Amino acid sequence: MINEFKADLKSLSSLQIYRKYVLGGDCHLLDNHRLFEIRETICEKFEIEFNDVIMVGSGKLGFSIKPSRRFGIFNDDSDIDIAIVSTKLFERIWQEAYLFKKSGADWPSSNKFFKYLSEGWIRPDKLPPSSYFEFTADWWNFFNNLTSSNRFGPFKVRGGLYHSNFFLQEYQIICIEQCIQEAS
Template sequence: MIEDFKADLKVLNSLQIYRKYVLGGVCHLLDNHDLFELREVICEQFQIEFNDVLMVGSGKLGFSIKPSRRFGLFNDDSDIDIAIVSTSLFERVWQEAYLYKKSGADWPSAGRFFKYLADGWIRPDKLPPSNYFDFAAEWWTFFNELTSSNRFGPYKIRGGLYHSHFFLQEYQTICIDQCIQEAF
């Protein structure tokens, strides 16, 4: 698949590559049944639409497109990355985070949290400490239990929360554009 991807970098634009490989195509790590099961568990947990749970990253592609690991193959140290796209869930967390910040509580990563928020996504590792912030506790408990179940292999399962498909697409196409530039 990596050779097909690299060949397509020369003939397709970043949006087309995003559609073909991130939204479409086969999943490198999980077969259709396991991918369905993973997405089903996540959409049930967060009460979101099935189509708003997507596997991304090296687990999906078989290799990374992130600058720090560009074209590095999925391996035993890789994570299963999930993109959750839900405006209502995103806004709920945003409001809770705003109120937490407004309360003056200690939150060392607040600046980084709001930087990612401006880019349309929430990185759970930047949320307020989970012992004080209910959503963070819920998120980490769920994903840690999913990981420790080994139901989808011995890999960490991690998620990012996106405001809309627009922001997921933008985040992914930034890396794809960089891949295109490097291909020439």
């Protein structure tokens, strides 16, 4: 698939590549049954729509498109990356995080959290400390349990929360456009 992807970098737009490879196409790591199972488990946990759970990254493509690992093949050190696109969940966590910060609580990564928030996504590793912020503990417990279950292989399962499809698309397109520039 990597050769087809590289060939398409020369003939398709970044949006077309996003649609073809990230939203469409086969999943490299998981067969249809396992992909359904992971998406179903996540949508049930967070009470979101099934289509709001999207596998991304090297587990989906078979290789990475992010700059630090560009075209690196999925391997034993790779994660299963899940994008959760839910305006309702995103805004709930945004409000809770705002109130947490407003309370004056200790939160060393708050500036980084709000930087990513301005880009339309919540990085769980930048959430307030789990000892004070219930959602953080709940998030990590859930994804760590998915990982330790080995239902999806011996890989870490990680998730990011996006405000809308627009922000997921924009995040992915940045990396795709860098791939296009490098292929030129």
